[in-house]
Amino acid sequence: MFRRNRKRRRPRLNPRHELAVLLPIRPLKANASNADRKFDHLPVARLRAVHLLWLFLIFSASALAAGAQTGAVKPSIAKTILAWTPLLLKGFGFNILISFMSMAIGTVIGSVLGVLQISLLPPVRLASRFLTQFFRNSPWLVLLFYCMFMLPFEITIGELRIPFPDWIKAVIGLSLPVMANVAEIVRGAVNSIPSGQWEASESLAFTRRQQIWLIIMPQCYKRMLPPWMNLYAILTMATVLASIVGVEEVMTLAGQVLAAEGRPELLVPIYSFVLVWFFAYCYPIARWTIRLERKFALNI
Amino acid sequence: MPENADNFKKPPIVSITDVYQSFGDNQVIKGISFDVAEGEVICIIGPSGSGKSTLLRCINGLVKIDSGSIRVKDMEVHAPHLDKLELRKIVGMVFQQYNLFPHKTALQNIMMAPIHVLKQDAEEVKDRAYGLMRKVRLEGKEDFYPGELSGGQQQRVAIARSLAMNPEVMLFDEVTAALDPETVKEVLVTIRDLAEEGMTCLLVTHEMGFARELADHMYFTDNGVIVEHGPPKVFFDAPEDPRTQEFLSQIL
Numbered sequence: 418m419f420r421r422n423r424k425r426r427r428p429r430l431n432p433r434h435e436l437a438v439l440l441p442i443r444p445l446k447a448n449a450s451n452a453d454r455k456f457d458h459l460p461v462a463r464l465r466a467v468h469l470l471w472l473f474l475i476f477s478a479s480a481l482a483a484g485a486q487t488g489a490v491k492p493s494i495a496k497t498i499l500a501w502t503p504l505l506l507k508g509f510g511f512n513i514l515i516s517f518m519s520m521a522i523g524t525v526i527g528s529v530l531g532v533l534q535i536s537l538l539p540p541v542r543l544a545s546r547f548l549t550q551f552f553r554n555s556p557w558l559v560l561l562f563y564c565m566f567m568l569p570f571e572i573t574i575g576e577l578r579i580p581f582p583d584w585i586k587a588v589i590g591l592s593l594p595v596m597a598n599v600a601e602i603v604r605g606a607v608n609s610i611p612s613g614q615w616e617a618s619e620s621l622a623f624t625r626r627q628q629i630w631l632i633i634m635p636q637c638y639k640r641m642l643p644p645w646m647n648l649y650a651i652l653t654m655a656t657v658l659a660s661i662v663g664v665e666e667v668m669t670l671a672g673q674v675l676a677a678e679g680r681p682e683l684l685v686p687i688y689s690f691v692l693v694w695f696f697a698y699c700y701p702i703a704r705w706t707i708r709l710e711r712k713f714a715l716n717i
Numbered sequence: 718m719p720e721n722a723d724n725f726k727k728p729p730i731v732s733i734t735d736v737y738q739s740f741g742d743n744q745v746i747k748g749i750s751f752d753v754a755e756g757e758v759i760c761i762i763g764p765s766g767s768g769k770s771t772l773l774r775c776i777n778g779l780v781k782i783d784s785g786s787i788r789v790k791d792m793e794v795h796a797p798h799l800d801k802l803e804l805r806k807i808v809g810m811v812f813q814q815y816n817l818f819p820h821k822t823a824l825q826n827i828m829m830a831p832i833h834v835l836k837q838d839a840e841e842v843k844d845r846a847y848g849l850m851r852k853v854r855l856e857g858k859e860d861f862y863p864g865e866l867s868g869g870q871q872q873r874v875a876i877a878r879s880l881a882m883n884p885e886v887m888l889f890d891e892v893t894a895a896l897d898p899e900t901v902k903e904v905l906v907t908i909r910d911l912a913e914e915g916m917t918c919l920l921v922t923h924e925m926g927f928a929r930e931l932a933d934h935m936y937f938t939d940n941g942v943i944v945e946h947g948p949p950k951v952f953f954d955a956p957e958d959p960r961t962q963e964f965l966s967q968i969l
Contacts, residue, residue: 617816617875620777621830621882622805631833635820 469696476689494686501674501687508667509694511584512656515666518588519656520649523595530596531603537625545600552597558658564590565662584666587659595652602644606637643710650699650706667691729788730755730917731776731886736785738768738775745771746782747941753886756915760928760949763938764964769921770813772938773888776919777808789886802834809879810888813895815871817863823874824850824859827881835882842881849877853907869900873907880911887911889920925968929953937961 480494492500533545552560564586571580610633618632660668671687729752738746745768753759761769774780776787778794778801787794792804817826827846831837850859853873863871872892879887889908893901905927912918912931922928928935928949935952937945937960945952945961956962 611814611816613812613814613816614818616774616779617810617812618818620779620805620808620810621878622802622834623830624802624834627833631829632818636818 469693469700472689472693472696476686476693479685479689494683497678497680497683498686498690505667505670505674505687505691508665508670509691511664511666512653512659513698515584515588515591515656515659515664516649516653519591519595520652522588522592523652524599524645526592527596527599528603530600531607532629534600534604535607535629549597549600549604552593553601555594557591557594557655558661560593561587561590561658561662564593583662584659584664587656587662587664590662591652591655591659595648598648599645602641602648603637605644606640607633609640610636639713643706643713646702646706646709650702653699653702654695667694728755729753730790731919732786732788733772733776734786734788736772736775736787737783738771738780739783745941746775748785749938749941749943750785751936751943751946753917753919755885755917757933758912758918758931759920759934759936760932761919761921761936761938762923762925762928762964763944767938768941769938770890773810773890773919773921776886776888777810778804779810806835806882807884808886808888809882809884811872811875811879811890811892813891815863815868815875815895817871817875817878819863822860822862823855823866826863826874827878830878831881846877846881849880850874852880852910853877854903867900868896869903872896872900872904876904876907876911884916886917886919889918889922891921891923893922893924923968925953925965937964939964 480498530545530549533541534549536542536545565583568581568586568589570582571578573579607629614632614636615628618628623632656666657668659666660672663669668691671691675683675687731753733752734750736746736749737744749768749772751759761772763769771780775782776789776794778799782795789804789808792799792807794804817823818829821829824843824846827849828839828842831842831845832839847859850856853876855870855873855877858866858870858874863874866874876887876892892908893904896904901924905924908918908920909927909931920928920932930949932949935946935949936943937952937956937958939960945956945958952961953965956965
């Protein structure tokens with residue numbers, strides 16, 4: 418069993434990281450960009466504080482420029498935006514809710530799928546691998562559309578009627594790619610555990626199931642956390658896709674505000690305003706992820 | 718004691734007959750046969766890539782063989798419906814890279830298999846684990862994580878972890894090869910203690926002095942076959958095969 422395992426899922430490591438023990442305590446400056454590429458199966462959200470500054474600059478510049486064009490009759494841009502803020506915030510909260518739920522569903526199913534990918538039964542392994550690859554390589558928006566139009570608006574089980582509002586469909590649609598990415602994170606983490614751990618536990622007569630749950634998985638959690646958080650940040654930014662299918666989240670509301678005001682000069686300020694929020698939410702996550710990556714890089 | 722007399726008295730506990738093994742196209746073991754009697758200490762030496770480690774892995778079923786037979790007590794290791802649990806209760810193995818579980822303390826490493834595999838009572842196992850830590854001379858290190866122990870200490874915990882299953886045969890796969898010279902000794906002393914208590918030991922090793930002192934029988938493998946074997950005195954002092962002579966002259 419061990420032999421086949423080694424052949425099939427030899428972890429593909431960056432040669433720079435293969436001998437992690439030999440790395441210096443503090444990663445060299447030149448290596449930093451390489452270290453960033455470690456979890457290379459995900460598009461990486463690397464945000465820096467300076468980006469926030471840019472956003473604010475764009476936002477205030479556009480507000481000022483637009484304000485200069487405004488006649489005295491209309492209220493200033495800043496005032497208008499402030500008046501709409503509670504509504505927009507509610508929409509943003511909805512985005513966060515969608516991201517939480519998609520992440521939760523995607524993580525639970527994705528973990529199962531990830532473990533199935535290391536099954537010793539070829540049909541199970543191949544099927545789960547196919548599912549993972551299929552959803553991982555599909556555009557998120559297409560998946561979202563699929564869920565929007567394929568899922569019924571309600572499900573009737575006997576007397577019980579479960580309604581399926583659009584936003585629930587969006588949650589399901591977004592959880593599919595999350596699921597596939599989580600599955601890959603799990604598989605990658607399992608593959609990164611040295612084969613000696615499998616050998617040693619096997620020679621101590623642990624069953625396959627015990628090996629996975631008692632020996633391998635407990636060592637994986639730390640490794641999975643940074644890419645998982647990164648995925649969450651990406652998902653949060655992707656929740657605005659739900660606006661295209663008509664869910665009343667922040668982008669949809671921003672569009673409605675613009676329509677209600679009928680002032681083209683509001684366009685850039687409002688979208689910049691929304692951008693700033695997303696940044697303020699995702700940036701700390703990205704920073705924290707990088708910190709955790711550094712912390713676990715040598716200590717796993 | 719002459720080996721013939723041994724063979725008469727006790728039936729072999731490990732019996733290897735005409736074993737062939739390959740990884741894909743790469744034939745690693747090309748027909749190896751030998752017996753190990755109970756309580757015997759066997760040392761296998763040879764150049765790297767000669768199939769020594771693979772042979773050990775075949776004995777506890779980590780690696781499948783292509784043909785031939787390996788019997789441990791009354792079990793045929795490569796029978797299709799072998800109860801691997803039964804086999805691995807009898808055969809313990811220690812690895813070159815220790816392979817301790819890094820997320821568990823030394824004591825937990827020792828206790829895991831008896832509790833989860835043998836379903837023994839946790840308190841009893843704990844007492845025994847403390848005893849084993851004493852036996853490998855690591856008293857006081859029970860709550861250390863593997864990362865906090867030196868290589869030699871980790872290797873001794875690995876030995877204790879194997880012993881916790883009460884094996885009847887121990888396989889040592891180059892257990893000192895990854896260690897600092899000054900910690901090699903503490904591991905060898907532990908193995909010697911075991912051998913003196915009558916544990917059947919199969920060692921793959923490069924520690925010639927140790928092999929000479931401890932082994933009942935030496936085997937020299939090269940290129941997947943046993944080139945020469947014999948009691949250590951004869952083996953080291955008057956090797957017959959030119960390959961053995963060359964290897965020994967390089968290493969001694």
